[in-house]
Amino acid sequence: MEKVKSEVWFDDGDGDEDEDGYDAIVVGSGYGGSVAACRMSVAGIKVCLVEKGRRWESKDFPTDSLKIMSAVRIENRNLGISFGPKDALFQVYEQDDSLAAVACGLGGGSLVNAGVMLPTPIRARRNPKWPKEWERDWEICEASASTTLRIQSVPTKFPNAKVMGEMVGEEFEESCPGPVNLSVNFDIEEQPSSSVKSQGMGNCLGCGNCLTGCPYNAKNSTDKTYLVSAIQAGCTVKTECQVHYIVENLDYTCQKEKRSGRKRRRWLVYFNEIDYVTADFVILSAGVFGTAGILFQSQLRGLKLSERLGSGFSCNGNTVAYLAGSPAPLNAYGLDKNTFSKTPFEERPGPSISSSYTSSLGFTIQSAVLPIAYPYLLFKGITTYGWPPGFWFLHGVIDKLKHMLGPRASNAMILNAMGFDESDGKITFEKDANTICFRPPHDRLLPRKLEAFQKLTKKLGGILFMSRYRSTSVHLLGGCNASPDPSCGVCNPKGQVFDGKSQSSVYQGLYVCDASLVPCCIGINPCLTITTLAEHVSRHLVKDILMHKAKEGTISMDKFVDQRPGSITSMKLDSSLKSMVVFKETMRGYVRGMPCTAYLKLQMNSKTSKNLDGKSSLLGVSHPLLRGKVGGYVVFRALEVDKLHVIDGEVDLCEVDERTPYTQYMHYRLLLAASSGSRYLLEGKKVMNPYLFALYAWRETTTMHVTLKKVVMDNSKEEVVSLKGKLSISIVELLKCLRSLEGNLRGRFICLLVQTFFRTYVSQVPRGSQKDFHQSNFCQNPYPSSNLHRIQTDDGFIISCRQWKSNEKLCRVGGEKKLNPVLLLNGYATESYWLPTEPNDLVRTLLDEGHETWLLQPRLHPSNSSNNFTIEDIGRFDIPAVINMIRNLHGPLVKVHVVAHCVGGLAIHIAIMGGYVSLRPV
Known part of the structure; x- marks a missing residue:
């Protein structure tokens, strides 16, 4: 085929770095991922942090009910429906009689939590499941976390804290002798760090809207603490980019990368079915559901993991209630900007949580301020039921009308209870729906917590709205528990993932560093515990990476002399459709007489190994829109029970072969991974010959001759599998394929493809040139x-x-x-x-x-x-x-x-x- 003079390639602006890969990739930016990214970057390691959500500035946080509805995604497993943007700030999961809520954005849960920082209770650290290795440097790591998060005590008692202190009486013991410590700035002038002011940090003004994101930039969330240091040390941050799974980069794939001029890396980190980036170390810190989901999907592609994956799930004994209509001066509603300026500081709601009380029975109750953006009716009858019984739902409607008409709404506040559940919950993965499911742990203290809520209601007056769910949690723990061996957990105490080969062997370069590691319930706000644990894991992680780099001889001293700051980039992969063409193709047939179906997703105008192969440039290559990458999966039940997922696929719809210049080939090359750990190579060709006036054109353009071979690794005694067959696309599937075309250049793509058919069957002009032909090329x-x-x-x-x-x-x-x-x-x-x-x-x-x-x-x-x-x-x-x-x-x-x-x-x-x-x- 004639050489193309101009090629239009999609360039994301970071292609060179992505092709070379990174020393480490961190998935998630909460209390785990931000710590790991910071400590590695400061140590001179080339780090990329990937965050599913967007970057939130103080002015972007929702300030009313309409705005917050657009910042929420709800996944109802009971009804099988989901709505809201996938990268919404609030992610709510409802399943059976349980509700779980997590945050999504650069900074993770620290963006919208109360920022309560309490030391890990002795009861949790004495739990038999708690790894003894963590105790060696726990206090040191806890001090480091407290310093970086700039923890401060609440300077004054706000109204709801005063009322709680007077009304609780002998029911509870105060959990700490002084005020609650928060990762909030109350007086910025006292902070010695110049980085605080450089980030435009403000003082806490006591507006009470912490749970929807601080609108005054006063919260020391991880994006303003750890991540600032990481970026200054050279860390690259990619937002709006979700990691779906990771694949081990075995020798076969590495040989391919050497041919294309790429540096060899241990792991492939996939953003979708096609696009990936390479790294020697991968740190999973995507939260309990996110990390488990990545590992479950990776397991389907051959990653061998412990059978305990998803086990040991804890909701931290979490349940919530809402007290409304109390005559007590609770003043626990968030303030808008108009009301806020007219209210003295001492009379404002204050931070979301400023009082905490622990019962001798083993649970803690905290009063919290309801942000102004929260829809009140959700707490007054829609997701709750009232106590005492009566016209409690009507009370919620009347109270909402009062609030809308102008008079001050009756005093109300949120009651948050935490305790020690059994940590026997379970996270599972539905293969067909490709979603996470969960079953909360048993909580023997739940009746006692509800009883405590009712006693407080009697003292404070009003109506108590209790959750309809058995578990309502924002503090998720476990699922990838740390343990000495894979029979009890998924990772060792250092955060390294077990590979199942022996009782202690782990995957080199694969870590978990978030709340998923915690093997037992904490019983209080776990933020400081998670951060401390991340500090502990990061210490071992940095040593591991530096030893690996020294062994490989890739340590560069220039990194320490002249560090360049990193960057934050939004990576919406959908924007690549401007220069790419994406479509789906389904082919069915038989391989060695056994049924086989290929469900493929093709992304044309994507860089492939041919673009970096000097031999291809000598022979002449097809137009970029006719070459691309392939994702999807193959169903071949006779060979593997589960799907064979495409982990590396390429296609050329007009391949050049100088030996047969009149013949057009559509060449597919697919590397398949099975859940059993086996890998297969599927080579397919559609061969179009210019014979008999295109009498067989339909059959040739829709029939692919395939060869399926098992990839046998070095020193393996496995039997070589080589199967041949044919797959074809029906007229119905072809119409579906045309309908699925996406991208601004889809019209150009169709024209180019039709031109190749015309050249093959009608004009019959040979492709290539004899002048470029040399036997050494073949x-x-x-x-x-x-x-x-x-x-x-x-x-x-x-x-x-x-x-x-x-x-x-x-x-x-x-x-x-x-x-x-x-x-x-x-x-x-x-x-x-x-x-x-x-x-x-x-x-x-x-x-x-x-x-x-x-x-x-x-x-x-x-x-x-x-x-x-x-x-x-x-x-x-x-x-x-x-x-x-x-x-x-x-x-x-x-x-x-x-x-x-x-x-x-x-x-x-x-x-x-x-x-x-x-x-x-x-």
């Missing part, structure tokens, strides 16, 4: 050096014969007996034995067996001058001359094997039966 296994002998026959004609000497080492393998030479005689018109452009031929086969090989080029060969001769002259003069030369070199007793084709066979018969050659040496 010789994957070049011949050994050969000698060309000029021989004069008895009639005075000069002929030639090419000699390939045998490999002496191969000759000695079978013993001391030397193999006899072989003489090859071609037919009349073509070369039958020496085929340099083919992957194999008879000459290479004989040489591999250890035979010395001779190829006669008689007087009819094109290299010899034209003359008048007969076939009898070849048998009478040419063959005796070359046999005599072989005997002169090897001695008169040597035996010569003769392999002849067509006219060559007739010539050897003439030589023997005519008496020109003796039977003894042949």
Whole structure:
């Protein structure tokens, strides 16, 4: 095909870095991922942090009910429905009688939580499941976390804290002697760090809207603490980019990367079915549901994990209630900007949580302020039920009307209870729906918590709205529990993921660093515990990476001398459709007589290995819109029960082959991964020949000849699997394929594809150029050096014969007996034995067996001058001359094997039966 003069490639602006890969990729930016990114970046490691959500500024947080509805995504497993943007700030999961809520954005849960920072209780640290290794440096890591998060105590008692202190009485013991510590700035002038002011941090103004994101930039969330340091040290941050799964980069894939000029890395981190980035270390910190989901999907692609994945799930004994209509001056509604300026600081709601009380029964209750943006009716009858029984729902409607009409709404507040549940919940993965499901743990203290809520209601007055769900949690823990061996957990205490090969072996470079590691319930706000744990894991992580870099010889001292700051980039992959064409293709058929279906997603105009392959540029390549990457999966139940997922696929809809210039090929190359850990290579070609006036055009363009081979790793004793068959696309599936076309260049893509068909079947113009053709471009296994002998026959004609000497080492393998030479005689018109452009031929086969090989080029060969001769002259003069030369070199007793084709066979018969050659040496 003609070489393309101009190519339009999608460039995300960071392509070079992504192609080279990173030392480490951190998935998630909450209390776990931000710590890991910070500590690695400061140590001079090349880090990329990937966050599913967007970057939130203080002005972006919702300030009313309408805005917050657009910032919420709800996934109702009971009804099987989901609505709201996938990267919404609030992610709510409802399943059976349970509700779980998490945050999504650069900063994770620290963006919208209350920022309560309490030390890990002794009861949790004495739990038998708590790893002893964590205790060695726990206090040091906790101090480091407290300093970085700039924890401060609440400077004054706000109204709801005063009321709670007066009304609680003897029911509870105060959990700490002083005020609650928060990661909130109350007086910025006292902060010694200049980075605080440089980030535009403000003071807490006590508006009470912490749970929807601080509108005054006063919260020390991880994006303003750890991530600031990480970016200053060179960390690259990519937002709005979700990681779906990771795949181990085995030797087979690495060889492909070497061919394309990429640096070898351990792991492939996938953003979708097609796009990925490479790294030596992957740190999963996507939250309990996010991390478990990535590991479950990776497991379907061959990652061997502990059977305990998803087990040990805890909701931290969390449940909530809402107290409304109390005559007490709770003042626990968030303030808007208009009301806020008219209210003295001491009379404002204050931070969301400023009081905490722990019962001797083993649970903690905290009062919280309801942000102004929260829809009140959700807490007054829609997701709750009232106590005492009566017209509690009508109360919620009346109270909402009062609030809308202007009069101050009755005093109300949120009650948040935490305690020690059994940590026996379960996270599972639905393969068909591709979603996470969860079952909360048993909570024996739940009746006691509800009873405590009711006692408080009696003292404070009003109506108590209790959750309809058995578990309502914002503090999720576990699922990838840390333990000494894989029989009890998924990771070791350092955060390394077990590979299942032995009781202690782990995947090199794969870590978990978030709340998923916590093997038991904490019983209080777990933010400081998670951050402390991340500090502990990061210490071992940095040592591991630096040792790996030293071993590989890739440590650069320039990194420490001249550090360049990193960046924050929004990576909406959908924007690539401007220069790409994406469509789906479904093909069905039989492979070795067994049913097989391929569900493929093709992304054209994507860079493939051909673009970096110098050999392809010599041959000429098809238009970029006709080349691309392939994702999807193959269903082949006879071979693997689960789906065979495409982890590396390429397609060329108009492949160039200089040997058959009139034929068009659609070449598919798919590397498949199975949940069993096996990998397969599927090579498919649609072959379009310009014969019989395109009579078979439909069949040729819709039928793919496939070969499925099992990829056998080095030193493996597995049996090689090689199956052949055909897959085809029906007219219905073809129409679906056309309908699925996406991208601004889809019209151009169709025109180019039709043009290739026209050139193949109608105009029949050959592709490529003979000037660019050279046999060295195709010789994957070049011949050994050969000698060309000029021989004069008895009639005075000069002929030639090419000699390939045998490999002496191969000759000695079978013993001391030397193999006899072989003489090859071609037919009349073509070369039958020496085929340099083919992957194999008879000459290479004989040489591999250890035979010395001779190829006669008689007087009819094109290299010899034209003359008048007969076939009898070849048998009478040419063959005796070359046999005599072989005997002169090897001695008169040597035996010569003769392999002849067509006219060559007739010539050897003439030589023997005519008496020109003796039977003894042949």
